[in-house]
Amino acid sequence: MSQVEIPVFTAPRSLKPVVTHFCPGCQHGTVHRLVAEALDHFAVQERTIGVASVGCSVFLYEYFAIDVVESPHGRAPAVATGVKRALPDRVVFTYQGDGDLAAIGTSEIIHAANRGEALTVIFVNNTTYGMTGGQMAPTTLAGQQTSTSPYGRDPANDGSPIRMAELLAQLDGTRFSARVAVDSPRHVIQAGRVIREAFATQIQARGFAFVEVLATCPTNWGMNPVQANQRIAAELIPCFPLGTFKKIESQS
Amino acid sequence: MDQRLFVKGNEAVAMGALAAGCRYYFGYPITPQSDIPEFTARELPRLGGTFIQAESEIAAINMLLGASACGMRAMTSSSSPGISLKQEGLSYMAGSELPGLVVNICRSGPGLGGIDASQADYFQAVKGGGHGGYRLIVLAPHSVQEMYDLALLAFDLSDRYRIPAMLLGDSVIGQMKEALIPHPRAQVELPPKDWAVRGKQEGAPQRVVKSLYLGDGELEAHNWRLHERYALLEARETRWEGLHTDDAELLVTAFGITARIAKSAVRMAREAGFKVGLLRPVSLFPFPREAFRTVTLVTKKVLCCELNTGQMVEDVRLSVARDAEVYFYGRPPGAGSLPTPEEFAEQIARYCGGAA
Numbered sequence: 001m002s003q004v005e006i007p008v009f010t011a012p013r014s015l016k017p018v019v020t021h022f023c024p025g026c027q028h029g030t031v032h033r034l035v036a037e038a039l040d041h042f043a044v045q046e047r048t049i050g051v052a053s054v055g056c057s058v059f060l061y062e063y064f065a066i067d068v069v070e071s072p073h074g075r076a077p078a079v080a081t082g083v084k085r086a087l088p089d090r091v092v093f094t095y096q097g098d099g100d101l102a103a104i105g106t107s108e109i110i111h112a113a114n115r116g117e118a119l120t121v122i123f124v125n126n127t128t129y130g131m132t133g134g135q136m137a138p139t140t141l142a143g144q145q146t147s148t149s150p151y152g153r154d155p156a157n158d159g160s161p162i163r164m165a166e167l168l169a170q171l172d173g174t175r176f177s178a179r180v181a182v183d184s185p186r187h188v189i190q191a192g193r194v195i196r197e198a199f200a201t202q203i204q205a206r207g208f209a210f211v212e213v214l215a216t217c218p219t220n221w222g223m224n225p226v227q228a229n230q231r232i233a234a235e236l237i238p239c240f241p242l243g244t245f246k247k248i249e250s251q252s
Numbered sequence: 253m254d255q256r257l258f259v260k261g262n263e264a265v266a267m268g269a270l271a272a273g274c275r276y277y278f279g280y281p282i283t284p285q286s287d288i289p290e291f292t293a294r295e296l297p298r299l300g301g302t303f304i305q306a307e308s309e310i311a312a313i314n315m316l317l318g319a320s321a322c323g324m325r326a327m328t329s330s331s332s333p334g335i336s337l338k339q340e341g342l343s344y345m346a347g348s349e350l351p352g353l354v355v356n357i358c359r360s361g362p363g364l365g366g367i368d369a370s371q372a373d374y375f376q377a378v379k380g381g382g383h384g385g386y387r388l389i390v391l392a393p394h395s396v397q398e399m400y401d402l403a404l405l406a407f408d409l410s411d412r413y414r415i416p417a418m419l420l421g422d423s424v425i426g427q428m429k430e431a432l433i434p435h436p437r438a439q440v441e442l443p444p445k446d447w448a449v450r451g452k453q454e455g456a457p458q459r460v461v462k463s464l465y466l467g468d469g470e471l472e473a474h475n476w477r478l479h480e481r482y483a484l485l486e487a488r489e490t491r492w493e494g495l496h497t498d499d500a501e502l503l504v505t506a507f508g509i510t511a512r513i514a515k516s517a518v519r520m521a522r523e524a525g526f527k528v529g530l531l532r533p534v535s536l537f538p539f540p541r542e543a544f545r546t547v548t549l550v551t552k553k554v555l556c557c558e559l560n561t562g563q564m565v566e567d568v569r570l571s572v573a574r575d576a577e578v579y580f581y582g583r584p585p586g587a588g589s590l591p592t593p594e595e596f597a598e599q600i601a602r603y604c605g606g607a608a
Contacts, residue, residue: 047451061460067449070462075314082318111307
């Protein structure tokens with residue numbers, strides 16, 4: 001009797017079959033995959049343009065089999081605005097970290113959202129600057145030690161963590177805003193669904209969509225991958241609650 | 253008969269950009285250039301184009317980067333302090349080999365300075381401005397007509413060489429009204445934009461617009477490639493205007509509004525019998541080095557006039573024949589202190605021997 005192998009799980013078409021440069025236990029790879037699965041789901045790989053930011057995620061074009069524009073630090077929402085206005089029928093997304101989006105690029109993200117640009121923004125919050133070696137980010141937790149907050153983040157001196165998903169949900173131009181995590185199978189499945197929803201928001205011409213993904217940075221947290229993953233539920237989620245903060249079904 | 257309009261320089265530059273096929277304007281208000289966003293805000297929607305008043309100069313230049321990465325002709329404009337904010341984006345555009353037009357209607361500085369005409373942004377414009385050792389194509393209009401003409405030329409050069417272009421104007425050129433004869437863009441053959449992102453077609457290779465080069469030797473090769481293109485610009489695309497250079501004992505040089513004043517001064521001095529000529533650089537980068545060298549093989553004295561404390565004069569000194577003498581006359585701007593033709597004529601008489 002002959003046997004036929006039926007693949008039940010394959011690599012997304014929108015990702016290249018390459019090994020990433022990410023550290024062991026880093027969750028960028030997981031988030032990349034979820035974004036690629038969303039592009040595959042809507043079959044838009046051929047008409048998607050990604051905008052890469054500065055930080056660990058700059059190598060977007062090494063991993064995604066799509067056209068990509070590289071942006072200066074924090075400016076991805078402005079670059080993506082130029083791309084989307086030039087090519088309105090393409091699917092355009094930015095992929096940004098917390099230093100990029102919530103510190104140097106605060107102005108660009110708020111105004112792109114406020115204009116209601118039909119973009120999908122994937123925001124990876126790992127509470128630190130990964131690429132530059134673990135400095136304090138706007139999302140660093142109170143008391144968290146980093147290379148530039150060696151005594152722990154002091155809210156009296158450094159302010160408190162910014163909750164971008166809630167903040168952007170306040171703006172009229174934002175049509176979808178949610179926060180997810182990828183620390184457990186349940187959360188990964190949930191995150192995949194939410195990221196798909198964020199692309200649906202753009203594809204169905206509903207406007208600006210934002211997804212914040214809580215993710216690990218084991219290297220700069222000084223943890224092994226398992227400890228880092230456990231920290232998401234123990235410390236990050238209590239400060240950055242998961243959920244959908246805004247969802248408007250009608251077209252913009 | 254050609255249409256003859258009476259318009260501001262700022263309107264002319266916007267009209268020239270639209271005639272060049274530019275359909276994307278991104279900008280932020282600042283005096284004395286706000287007529288440009290006001291004009292494009294009114295006209296672009298009628299042409300099916302896009303106007304965005306950005307939240308900052310930084311956002312505006314990055315929107316330009318994005319539209320240009322898609323192969324579109326796009327522009328931004330500002331004035332000196334706003335142009336400083338655009339330097340990051342300009343460096344990324346230069347590194348990413350993206351064309352585009354940036355208009356600088358200069359005002360005076362440093363800092364908030366004032367809104368008077370100034371040429372103190374010469375160094376910033378022609379020496380790079382942002383980080384990383386790049387050049388822009390820099391053209392300096394000296395009339396309303398040239399604001400229009402050079403906007404057209406800037407887009408063609410920028411597309412051909414994949415180098416961002418800057419029009420270096422000033423508040424007088426931007427604000428004054430003169431006759432303008434608009435004309436359609438010249439039909440020149442330009443290389444296809446086969447590098448522009450468009451959403452990867454089925455089976456087509458991926459396109460990436462970027463300035464990060466980390467591979468062994470990649471960045472060095474990238475910089476040499478850019479350098480060679482700048483050298484090509486210098487070899488092919490310098491532009492200048494000469495006046496009475498054949499028999500001149502003294503060569504006056506100036507760009508932009510200062511050249512306008514210098515032209516009147518040269519005419520007055522000629523009428524008074526002084527053998528004086530004028531060489532006006534139209535392209536500030538590439539700088540017309542060879543023109544200066546050739547003229548100063550015969551004319552041994554050069555007077556460089558600027559609305560600053562001496563910037564272009566450095567490039568003049570580097571360009572002239574070895575035994576030529578270069579003098580400088582200029583001043584930083586202040587309220588109502590634009591030099592008069594008589595003032596320049598006095599300087600001409602001072603350096604020009606053999607007065608009639």
